[in-house]
Amino acid sequence: MTEEMISPPARVLDSDRGRIGRSIGGAVRRHVGGNVSLAIGIGIVGLMVLLAAFASVIAPYDPLKQDVANALLAPGEAGHLLGTDQLGRDVLSRLLYGARLDIFVALGSVIFPFTIGIAIGIVAGFRGGWVDSLLVGVIDVVFAFPVLVLLIALLFVLGPGILTIIVAITLVDWVAYAQLTRTSARRERNQEYILAARTGGIPVWRILLRHMLPNIIAQPVVLAFSDALLIILTITTLGFLGLGVPPPQPDWGTMISEAQPYLSTQWWLGVAPGVAIIFTGLGLSLIADSLAERLDAR
Amino acid sequence: MADQLLEVKDLCVHFGGGRTLLGKKKVPFEALKGIDFSIAAGEAFAIVGESGAGKSTAARCVVGLQKSTRGEITFQGAPLGFHRDRDQRRAVQMVFQDPYSSLSPRMTVGGALAELLRVNKVCGTKEAARERAGELLEMVGMPPSALDQRPRAFSGGQRQRIGIARAIALEPALLVADEPVSALDVSIQASILGLLKRLQRELGLTMLFISHDLAVVRQLCDRVAVMCDGEIIEMGPVSEVLAAPREEFTKNLLAAATDLPDLEMEPLAAPPPKP
Amino acid sequence: MSASVNGNGADPVASRSLLSVRDLRLGVGGEDSGFEPVVGATLRADRGEVVGVVGESGSGKSLTMRAIAGLLPPGVELRGGAIDVDGIDVATASKAQLRKLHGEKVGMIFQEPMTALNPTMRIGTQIAEAARAHHDVSRAEAKRRAIELLGRMGFADPENRYRLYPHELSGGMRQRVVIAIALAGEPGLLLCDEPTTALDATVTMRVLDLLVGLASEFDIGVIIVTHDLGVAARICDRIVVMYAGRMVEEGPAGEVLRRPRHPYTLALLRAVPTRDSTIQDLRAIPGSPPRPGDDLPGCPFAPRCEFAEPACLGPVEVTAVGDGRMTACRRHEVLAGMVSARG
Numbered sequence: 001m002t003e004e005m006i007s008p009p010a011r012v013l014d015s016d017r018g019r020i021g022r023s024i025g026g027a028v029r030r031h032v033g034g035n036v037s038l039a040i041g042i043g044i045v046g047l048m049v050l051l052a053a054f055a056s057v058i059a060p061y062d063p064l065k066q067d068v069a070n071a072l073l074a075p076g077e078a079g080h081l082l083g084t085d086q087l088g089r090d091v092l093s094r095l096l097y098g099a100r101l102d103i104f105v106a107l108g109s110v111i112f113p114f115t116i117g118i119a120i121g122i123v124a125g126f127r128g129g130w131v132d133s134l135l136v137g138v139i140d141v142v143f144a145f146p147v148l149v150l151l152i153a154l155l156f157v158l159g160p161g162i163l164t165i166i167v168a169i170t171l172v173d174w175v176a177y178a179q180l181t182r183t184s185a186r187r188e189r190n191q192e193y194i195l196a197a198r199t200g201g202i203p204v205w206r207i208l209l210r211h212m213l214p215n216i217i218a219q220p221v222v223l224a225f226s227d228a229l230l231i232i233l234t235i236t237t238l239g240f241l242g243l244g245v246p247p248p249q250p251d252w253g254t255m256i257s258e259a260q261p262y263l264s265t266q267w268w269l270g271v272a273p274g275v276a277i278i279f280t281g282l283g284l285s286l287i288a289d290s291l292a293e294r295l296d297a298r
Numbered sequence: 299m300a301d302q303l304l305e306v307k308d309l310c311v312h313f314g315g316g317r318t319l320l321g322k323k324k325v326p327f328e329a330l331k332g333i334d335f336s337i338a339a340g341e342a343f344a345i346v347g348e349s350g351a352g353k354s355t356a357a358r359c360v361v362g363l364q365k366s367t368r369g370e371i372t373f374q375g376a377p378l379g380f381h382r383d384r385d386q387r388r389a390v391q392m393v394f395q396d397p398y399s400s401l402s403p404r405m406t407v408g409g410a411l412a413e414l415l416r417v418n419k420v421c422g423t424k425e426a427a428r429e430r431a432g433e434l435l436e437m438v439g440m441p442p443s444a445l446d447q448r449p450r451a452f453s454g455g456q457r458q459r460i461g462i463a464r465a466i467a468l469e470p471a472l473l474v475a476d477e478p479v480s481a482l483d484v485s486i487q488a489s490i491l492g493l494l495k496r497l498q499r500e501l502g503l504t505m506l507f508i509s510h511d512l513a514v515v516r517q518l519c520d521r522v523a524v525m526c527d528g529e530i531i532e533m534g535p536v537s538e539v540l541a542a543p544r545e546e547f548t549k550n551l552l553a554a555a556t557d558l559p560d561l562e563m564e565p566l567a568a569p570p571p572k573p
Numbered sequence: 574m575s576a577s578v579n580g581n582g583a584d585p586v587a588s589r590s591l592l593s594v595r596d597l598r599l600g601v602g603g604e605d606s607g608f609e610p611v612v613g614a615t616l617r618a619d620r621g622e623v624v625g626v627v628g629e630s631g632s633g634k635s636l637t638m639r640a641i642a643g644l645l646p647p648g649v650e651l652r653g654g655a656i657d658v659d660g661i662d663v664a665t666a667s668k669a670q671l672r673k674l675h676g677e678k679v680g681m682i683f684q685e686p687m688t689a690l691n692p693t694m695r696i697g698t699q700i701a702e703a704a705r706a707h708h709d710v711s712r713a714e715a716k717r718r719a720i721e722l723l724g725r726m727g728f729a730d731p732e733n734r735y736r737l738y739p740h741e742l743s744g745g746m747r748q749r750v751v752i753a754i755a756l757a758g759e760p761g762l763l764l765c766d767e768p769t770t771a772l773d774a775t776v777t778m779r780v781l782d783l784l785v786g787l788a789s790e791f792d793i794g795v796i797i798v799t800h801d802l803g804v805a806a807r808i809c810d811r812i813v814v815m816y817a818g819r820m821v822e823e824g825p826a827g828e829v830l831r832r833p834r835h836p837y838t839l840a841l842l843r844a845v846p847t848r849d850s851t852i853q854d855l856r857a858i859p860g861s862p863p864r865p866g867d868d869l870p871g872c873p874f875a876p877r878c879e880f881a882e883p884a885c886l887g888p889v890e891v892t893a894v895g896d897g898r899m900t901a902c903r904r905h906e907v908l909a910g911m912v913s914a915r916g
Contacts, residue, residue: 191399191400192394192395192396192399192400193399193400193401193402193403195363195392195394195400196392196394196400196401196402196461196464197402198362198363199361199362199363199387199390199391199392200387200391200414200417200418200464200467200468201384201387201388201417201418201468202413202414202417203417206413206417210402210405210413211402211405214403214404214405215403215404348773348774348775348776349744349773453861453862453864454630455861456861483629483630483800483862484629484800484801484802484841484844484845485629485840485841485844485857485858485862486857486858486861487844487845487846487857488844488845488846488855488856488857489857491846491855492855492857510773510774511846513845513846513847514846516846517846517855550775551774551775553778554774554775554777554778555774555803556774556777556778556801556802556803556804556806556807557803557806557847558802558803558806558830558842558845558847559806559827559830559831560831560847561830561831561833561839561842561843562831562832562912562913563832563833563839563908563911563912563913564911564912564913
């Protein structure tokens with residue numbers, strides 16, 4: 001009851017996130033069942049991670065090597081499976097290296113907020129008192145800003161670059177995990193097994209890590225997967241706005257952005273990274289949704 | 299009274315006092331309005347009352363889960379505060395009400411017991427802790443195979459046995475039991491009460507028993523305090539208080555106890571052998 | 574009020590019988606992979622009667638109630654038997670008939686009063702709304718009925734209490750509001766699932782006495798599901814004992830509680846502390862209740878039963894043993910022989 005009253009805007013936004021991240025996955029799951037959809041999701045994401053990890057081995061060309069003589073080749077021409085862009089760079093190679101970059105950034109942008117948010121949320125929820133009130137205040141303030149606007153502002157302050165993107169997303173995103181964890185921790189701290197551990201003299205860090213965390217980690221994990229999808233979309237949005245990964249590094253958003261003038265003539269330049277984003281997003285969405293479904297069933 | 303194991307004097311707990319952001323004083327809820335009682339070593343003392351009477355709050359103060367607003371608790375002649383050292387903590391342990399939530403769901407029974415034993419330096423090594431955990435389970439009538447299972451695998455009664463094993467693991471002098479059978483099926487309650495009674499005798503435990511069930515108190519306890527609205531209104535030997543209550547509230551409580559008509563069945567001489 | 578309730582389908586020639594459940598079987602999961610939490614519940618209730626359904630967790634008592642009310646949780650299906658509530662066959666009822674069932678034929682009360690009430694609505698409005706949902710009455714008339722019901726539930730000054738919100742009431746008062754809502758549609762049958770488990774002993778007594786009063790005053794059938802034999806002893810005319818999804822014994826309350834004809838009932842009575850017993854008198858029932866999905870050939874209680882013989886693993890038959898009593902124990906004569914001379 002009290003949790004719901006403390007920060008209504010945060011809750012609304014939070015459930016929205018979960019829903020957006022899960023909606024596509026949910027549609028698939030209803031057709032093929034939870035286990036199959038989880039397997040497909042893991043398969044897709046695993047494939048993308050593998051492709052990204054071994055980009056340097058698989059990629060047929062140097063993604064940065066320009067060859068203006070062979071610019072804007074159609075797919076299949078002159079050994080370029082997906083053609084070349086306006087500077088003659090191999091699209092397939094750029095796609096693979098772009099995957100590496102985007103997945104790396106997404107991973108960082110999930111892991112840091114995930115860890116920091118859970119740590120702060122669990123301590124605040126367990127301790128209560130002024131620590132908790134402070135956290136609730138911070139959460140409300142951060143949630144009150146539109147996320148993208150806040151991100152863009154931070155990027156202007158910190159200057160563009162991969163690390164900046166991760167730092168900026170972390171600064172905004174940890175509150176989602178903190179809020180989720182705090183609510184669970186407040187619920188769990190009055191459970192008798194926590195009281196029993198306290199009476200038994202188990203140190204607080206141990207209670208939080210060994211007794212409480214395993215029982216509340218599920219929801220943040222689901223959020224992480226649906227969030228990863230949103231972060232990839234955010235990165236590509238930033239890239240499209242010219243605030244993402246600085247050129248000439250390939251990333252999917254920048255690729256779509258650069259392909260814009262050629263959409264009517266060389267449509268594959270934009271479609272190829274677009275498909276890659278949708279494909280990865282589908283995988284993440286499938287995982288997030290079937291995990292959530294499993295946890296709900298319990 | 300030197301032979302008292304636990305003495306509680308003028309214990310008060312207020313919830314939600316303090317001031318609002320604008321400096322307005324908030325009216326606190328007085329869960330305990332200054333209660334006094336003492337428990338002699340080896341005694342089984344009961345606190346009875348209805349929900350909200352403050353009996354659980356009193357129990358939580360005694361085990362150190364709740365800060366008191368005022369008053370003092372003396373244990374074995376020394377003051378017992380909210381912050382306790384290891385020995386003080388070990389000496390007062392608790393059996394909880396709900397066996398479905400009182401065991402750590404993701405830990406094996408043996409793992410949780412061993413952690414408790416090692417953190418409190420009862421056992422030095424992993425092996426010793428595991429062995430001791432097995433012995434504890436045996437004491438409460440659970441097979442050693444339970445060590446490697448999670449709480450999910452057990453029924454309510456079995457879980458409460460595990461909860462009791464945890465409470466006696468640190469060899470406490472005082473065992474606080476907060477409604478230990480009220481969440482259990484009727485057919486299981488008797489066996490848990492019997493187990494508590496046996497352990498009390500064998501381990502020489504002193505017990506503080508919180509209950510709303512007068513029949514259970516009558517079975518298990520020597521003295522009883524009746525609580526109402528944060529105060530103890532009547533206290534004395536169980537046989538006296540429950541047979542001849544002085545206070546109107548206690549009389550109502552007794553009248554509300556749902557008693558069964560007497561069974562008109564001969565007791566079995568000896569149960570016939572099982573097929 | 575009382576006249577209008579009596580008028581609800583009260584045909585002077587109609588039988589007093591209100592509810593009959595025969596050999597109810599409920600299943601979970603597929604026909605071959607799932608299990609059956611209820612495998613033979615038989616139950617009846619007449620007008621003006623208070624029936625106690627007694628059993629421990631897992632006995633199937635709550636699911637049986639939900640089946641009667643046509644409110645089975647998703648995943649649970651009716652696999653056999655018949656439920657007849659005042660002329661409606663619940664198993665084959667149409668949507669329209671089910672709507673009629675809820676509220677007009679059957680009112681239901683659950684364990685936790687707070688979750689049954691809307692926290693943002695005045696209690697009187699909630700009762701009036703329930704009255705309007707089932708009967709074509711004006712707002713003013715519904716309000717008048719709600720106030721009347723509140724008064725009947727023991728609220729002093731019902732005109733003013735009408736305007737209170739649920740959080741302003743104590744647990745016992747909330748449960749009275751829930752009962753008033755259940756009665757607003759003027760049902761003939763009131764199903765109460767552990768109505769007093771969340772309440773204190775002194776409050777429990779008052780709510781129970783209220784229910785008994787309602788049964789005779791409004792001439793409705795009241796079924797109380799409880800795990801507390803004391804509750805059943807205090808208010809029930811008849812008791813049905815359930816174990817592992819089956820009806821094991823049924824009969825007049827005094828008879829069943831004093832001279833049980835099923836070993837489970839006897840064991841349960843011996844396990845409960847009473848005024849005069851000491852802890853040495855208490856006999857815990859050995860073993861634990863079967864878990865859902867356990868394979869139980871024959872009598873489900875046989876593995877824990879002191880009277881069991883090999884034949885108990887064979888098919889179980891429910892036998893009438895006089896005085897309107899039924900038992901599912903084939904050795905009921907042994908128990909009959911144990912009745913002490915003074916009884």
